[in-house]
Amino acid sequence: MTQQTPPAGWYADPFGRHDARYFSGAVWTEHVSSHGRPGVDPPSGNSHVPTLQRAVDKVRGDVQRAGQAGVAAFAGGGSVFTEPVLVVNQKAKIIEVNNEYAIYDQHARQIAAVREVGQSGLKKAVRLMTSYDQYLTHKLQIVDMAGTPLLTLTRPAKVMKSRIIVQDPAGNEIGQIVQQNVFGKIRFGLEAGGQPLGSINAENWRAWNFSIRDHTETEVARITKTLEGLAKTMFTTADNYVVQIHRPLQGALQALVVAGALGIDTALKQDKRGLG
Numbered sequence: 001m002t003q004q005t006p007p008a009g010w011y012a013d014p015f016g017r018h019d020a021r022y023f024s025g026a027v028w029t030e031h032v033s034s035h036g037r038p039g040v041d042p043p044s045g046n047s048h049v050p051t052l053q054r055a056v057d058k059v060r061g062d063v064q065r066a067g068q069a070g071v072a073a074f075a076g077g078g079s080v081f082t083e084p085v086l087v088v089n090q091k092a093k094i095i096e097v098n099n100e101y102a103i104y105d106q107h108a109r110q111i112a113a114v115r116e117v118g119q120s121g122l123k124k125a126v127r128l129m130t131s132y133d134q135y136l137t138h139k140l141q142i143v144d145m146a147g148t149p150l151l152t153l154t155r156p157a158k159v160m161k162s163r164i165i166v167q168d169p170a171g172n173e174i175g176q177i178v179q180q181n182v183f184g185k186i187r188f189g190l191e192a193g194g195q196p197l198g199s200i201n202a203e204n205w206r207a208w209n210f211s212i213r214d215h216t217e218t219e220v221a222r223i224t225k226t227l228e229g230l231a232k233t234m235f236t237t238a239d240n241y242v243v244q245i246h247r248p249l250q251g252a253l254q255a256l257v258v259a260g261a262l263g264i265d266t267a268l269k270q271d272k273r274g275l276g
Helices: 056-067 120-128 229-237 253-267
Strands: 009-012 020-023 028-034 039-041 085-090 100-104 110-116 139-142 149-155 164-165 172-181 188-190 195-202 209-214 220-227 240-245
Touching: 020 188, 056 085, 056 220, 056 240, 085 253, 100 253, 139 253, 149 253, 164 253, 172 253, 188 253, 195 253, 209 253, 220 253, 240 253
Parallel strands: none
Antiparallel strands: 009 020, 020 028, 028 039, 085 100, 085 240, 100 110, 110 139, 139 149, 149 164, 164 172, 172 188, 188 195, 195 209, 209 220, 220 240
8 A cells, every 4th residue: 555645744853853843745844843942954864763772581581570461462563552562671871861762572572662852952951960850841752663753742841740742743632641649659641632531550659560541440551660680770760661551452542551651751750860
């Protein structure tokens, strides 16, 4: 089947340097936008796809450490939207100025990545020197291995509670992931068009094992954190976890579950770094 060329308009920047880039209907142009600020950047270079070159046995070890949570419930289709098990590995850094993750299937094949986009040099300096960036806006793209954006996640500036706006590559809002409490076991609501579709529920106060449920309170997915070892946990900002999706999902719920599973780290981590 021939892939149709999208109409002229603003889309998630396929090069991964800005929030959005203008497509003329034939080619990508130099017109870009980051955090609502227009700019000019030639459409050159390769699309940045974060990779970790993680050993196969380590990825499979993550699945095994997740225990029952790593058991596949159905046959996968090869993408982040259709695989039953996603292994999320953050790129280890001593100091984190960009959020980057590699996404693997249960067979240790990298199928996607998450990259942060649109950060200015000033914002990176703020992240380097202080923890004030926890209050600033963060924008992520979930991309396939060709660097093509699949979803855009925006965590607007906040004071106490996080909110993630989930959009398709053309900038259309699919739904939102909204933090509902600050103290105790953290809970996020999944919403689309103002209607509740489900929730993400922390199972302990440290908020690292989650049950994702639909609007009937039936669990449709689970997030289980895995550990790399004490030294790595102490001296880098890396987080690794396994996502099990219990049944094939569709529509907005599918997108919000994937976005929630891949964006939950950003929604929470900004509150716990304590470097400032």
